[in-house]
Amino acid sequence: MHVRKPSLSGGVDEEQAEVEVSDLIVSMLERIGVEYVFGIPGGAVEPMYNAMARSERRGGLRHVLARHEAGAAFMADGYARETGKLGVCIATSGPGATNLITGIACSFDNGVPVLAITGQPPLPSFGKRAFQESACTGINTLGMFRHCTRYNSLVSHPDQVEHKLVSAMAKALRAPNGPTHLTFPVDVMRAMVMPQVSSYELTTLFRRRSLIDDGAIRHLCEEIVEARNIVFLIGGGCHEAVGPLMTLVNRLGAVFVATPDGKGLINPRHSAYRGVFGFAGHKTAEATLRIDTDLVIALGTNLGEWTSGGWSETVLNTRLIHVDASEDNLMRSPMARLHVRGRIVSVCERLLELLAFVQRPQRVDPLPSIEATLNDPDKYVSNEGLVKPQRLMQELSNKFPPTTRFVADTGNSTAWAVHYLHAQDRRLLSQDRRSVSRHHVRDERGVERRSSNSSWLRVTMDFAPMGWAIGAAIGIARANPSCPVVCITGDGSYLMNGQEITAATEEGLTVIYVVLNDESLGMVKHGQRMTGAEQTACALPPVDYRKLAEALNVPGYRIETPADFDQIDYAAILARKGPTMIDVRIDGEEPPPMGVRVKTLTGGQDE
Structure with missing residues (x-):
C-alpha cells in the first residue's frame, strides 16, 4: 500500500510505503538527533541491526559495539550527559537484557535520559521455553526493568510501535529525566507497518517546559x-x-x-x-x-x-x-x-x-589559593616517595587542557577527584565563539544557554556501580571527539570493565585511562579500617596495566614515583586518535576523604 504523506525524515509530501518496524524505530531516533546506539547484537534484535546498517549507509545513525551490555548502558549514559540528547542502548533477549540492568539503574538514580531497547523471541513461542525467552512466561526482564525505568513496555503489535516509542522518548527527555525501556518480539520488529505519526514535530513535543511557581x-x-x-x-x-x-x-x-x-x-x-x-x-x-x-x-x-x-x-x-x-x-x-x-x-x-535593582559587594575576602581548601595541601604537591593520590590529582589538573572531560569512577577515584581535582574550567578560555559553540544551545526563545554538556567533571551518585566511568568515558568521547576524556578509575573497577578500552580503540577516541593501582579495592580496605571491621576480601593481585593495555594494542605508561610523570608525552597522548593507558602505582596507605560515608556506616558517629 502506498499513500501520500509527510516522510519519516520530516520532508514535504511524498509517496510513502509501509516500512519494517525496525526501520521505523531507527528513523524516529534519527529525527530527534540521536547519532549513535551502543550495544551488542543477538538473534532477537537482528532486525534492528539490519535497520541500523541501512541507516549508516545513508549517513544516519551508527552503532557502537560494546564488549558487555553493562558497558553499552554506561556508554549511552555518558553520551546523554555530554549531549543532553537521548542515549540509546540495545541488547538481545535474556542475559543481554539482564546485563543492561545495572547501567540502566545507574541512569535512573542519576536522572539521565537513556532508552534501552531489548529483544524477545517471536510471540507465538512465548511460554514454550524458547531460547533466551524473557517475557512474562520466561525470565521476566520486563518486570525487572519496571523498578529502574520511567516507562517500561512490551510492544506486542506493530500498531503500538509509534505510540509506545514516542511515550518512551518523552518520558526519558521530559523532567524528571531518566531511562525508559521497550522490549520487542523479533517478529514484531520484522513486521511491516504504515507510519502514523511521522508528521509530529517530535523535538517540540519533547522540549522541556519552563514552568515556574x-x-x-x-x-x-x-x-x-x-x-x-x-x-x-x-x-x-x-x-x-x-x-x-x-x-x-x-x-x-x-x-x-x-x-x-x-x-x-x-x-x-x-x-x-x-x-x-x-x-x-x-x-x-x-x-x-x-x-x-x-x-x-x-x-x-x-x-x-x-x-x-x-x-x-x-x-x-x-x-x-x-x-x-x-x-x-x-x-x-x-x-x-x-x-x-x-x-x-x-x-x-x-x-x-x-532583583535587577540589587547589587551587593562580595561578602568576604576570596580564598588565597586552591590549596587552602584541601585536607592535605602538602601531599597535593609532594614529589617524595610513592605517588600520593593527591599529587596525581594535581598532575591531572595541570597537564590537561580546559576542554578536558574528567570522569571519576566509583570508589576512591571519586573521593580523590571530588576533593583534589581542580582543573582549569573552559570558561577561562578566550572568548573565541568558535571555541565554545559546542557547549551552548539556544532555547525556544533563541536565548543562548549552556547545555547539559557543560560539566568538566562527571561522577555518579547514589547507585554508583564500579566500572561506570570506563564505559561512560567512551560515550562522552563518541559524542564529542574534539575534547579529550580522562577516565580516573581504580584497579578493581578496571578488572571489572576494562575490556571496553578496545571499543575506544575501534572508535579512534582520545580517552586516557588513569588506573589508580594499589592492588586492592581501596574504598573497601579503608572503609574497613575506619569502621573497625575485619580487614578481608579487599586484596587484588599485582597487575601491570600498561602491559595489559599493550596486549590490546593500546600504548601506555607506568608511573611509580612522581619523577616518572616527566616521561609522559602529553602532546602525543592528546594528538592520538585512540586510548592511552596510564598505570599509576599510588600510595595505597593514603586514606581517601570519605568521612561522610564512614559516618553513615557507623550510625552517625564521626570517624
Missing part, C-alpha cells in the same frame, strides 16, 4: 532581600542554569559551594567558591554553611547521603531554601524554610528580573 519565586526574592549573608549550594541538576546562576551569585555578593556532582559545573578557581559540601568535601564549605550564614539556597540537588553530608544539619535546617524541578527531591527537605519547584534555569532568570 511565580508566587514562590517572589517569596524567595523577599528572603534574599532581607538576608545579609547568602550561600548558594549548586547541585548536579544545575547544568543549563550555571550562567544565570553565577550572575545571580555575583549580583548578590554571595558565595557558593557545590555538591560532589555539581563541582564539574562551576569554575573551582572562582573567587566566591568555597569548596565541595558532602562526600569528599572541603572544610571550607562546611564552615561557610555553618558560620555567619542566614540563608542557604540549594539548587538542583536531591539532598541524598552524598550531597547532604550524610543528611547533616549543616544544610538540613530552617535556613534552607530548596529549588528543584523534581517534587521527589523537594520532599527530602521538609524542614526547609521554602520550596521552589520549577525548571532551575527559568527560576534563576526570573530572579534576575525581579
Whole structure:
C-alpha cells in the first residue's frame, strides 16, 4: 500500500510505503538527533541491526559495539550527559537484557535520559521455553526493568510501535529525566507497518517546559532581600542554569559551594567558591554553611547521603531554601524554610528580573589559593616517595587542557577527584565563539544557554556501580571527539570493565585511562579500617596495566614515583586518535576523604 504523506525524515509530501518496524524505530531516533546506539547484537534484535546498517549507509545513525551490555548502558549514559540528547542502548533477549540492568539503574538514580531497547523471541513461542525467552512466561526482564525505568513496555503489535516509542522518548527527555525501556518480539520488529505519526514535530513535543511557581519565586526574592549573608549550594541538576546562576551569585555578593556532582559545573578557581559540601568535601564549605550564614539556597540537588553530608544539619535546617524541578527531591527537605519547584534555569532568570535593582559587594575576602581548601595541601604537591593520590590529582589538573572531560569512577577515584581535582574550567578560555559553540544551545526563545554538556567533571551518585566511568568515558568521547576524556578509575573497577578500552580503540577516541593501582579495592580496605571491621576480601593481585593495555594494542605508561610523570608525552597522548593507558602505582596507605560515608556506616558517629 502506498499513500501520500509527510516522510519519516520530516520532508514535504511524498509517496510513502509501509516500512519494517525496525526501520521505523531507527528513523524516529534519527529525527530527534540521536547519532549513535551502543550495544551488542543477538538473534532477537537482528532486525534492528539490519535497520541500523541501512541507516549508516545513508549517513544516519551508527552503532557502537560494546564488549558487555553493562558497558553499552554506561556508554549511552555518558553520551546523554555530554549531549543532553537521548542515549540509546540495545541488547538481545535474556542475559543481554539482564546485563543492561545495572547501567540502566545507574541512569535512573542519576536522572539521565537513556532508552534501552531489548529483544524477545517471536510471540507465538512465548511460554514454550524458547531460547533466551524473557517475557512474562520466561525470565521476566520486563518486570525487572519496571523498578529502574520511567516507562517500561512490551510492544506486542506493530500498531503500538509509534505510540509506545514516542511515550518512551518523552518520558526519558521530559523532567524528571531518566531511562525508559521497550522490549520487542523479533517478529514484531520484522513486521511491516504504515507510519502514523511521522508528521509530529517530535523535538517540540519533547522540549522541556519552563514552568515556574511565580508566587514562590517572589517569596524567595523577599528572603534574599532581607538576608545579609547568602550561600548558594549548586547541585548536579544545575547544568543549563550555571550562567544565570553565577550572575545571580555575583549580583548578590554571595558565595557558593557545590555538591560532589555539581563541582564539574562551576569554575573551582572562582573567587566566591568555597569548596565541595558532602562526600569528599572541603572544610571550607562546611564552615561557610555553618558560620555567619542566614540563608542557604540549594539548587538542583536531591539532598541524598552524598550531597547532604550524610543528611547533616549543616544544610538540613530552617535556613534552607530548596529549588528543584523534581517534587521527589523537594520532599527530602521538609524542614526547609521554602520550596521552589520549577525548571532551575527559568527560576534563576526570573530572579534576575525581579532583583535587577540589587547589587551587593562580595561578602568576604576570596580564598588565597586552591590549596587552602584541601585536607592535605602538602601531599597535593609532594614529589617524595610513592605517588600520593593527591599529587596525581594535581598532575591531572595541570597537564590537561580546559576542554578536558574528567570522569571519576566509583570508589576512591571519586573521593580523590571530588576533593583534589581542580582543573582549569573552559570558561577561562578566550572568548573565541568558535571555541565554545559546542557547549551552548539556544532555547525556544533563541536565548543562548549552556547545555547539559557543560560539566568538566562527571561522577555518579547514589547507585554508583564500579566500572561506570570506563564505559561512560567512551560515550562522552563518541559524542564529542574534539575534547579529550580522562577516565580516573581504580584497579578493581578496571578488572571489572576494562575490556571496553578496545571499543575506544575501534572508535579512534582520545580517552586516557588513569588506573589508580594499589592492588586492592581501596574504598573497601579503608572503609574497613575506619569502621573497625575485619580487614578481608579487599586484596587484588599485582597487575601491570600498561602491559595489559599493550596486549590490546593500546600504548601506555607506568608511573611509580612522581619523577616518572616527566616521561609522559602529553602532546602525543592528546594528538592520538585512540586510548592511552596510564598505570599509576599510588600510595595505597593514603586514606581517601570519605568521612561522610564512614559516618553513615557507623550510625552517625564521626570517624
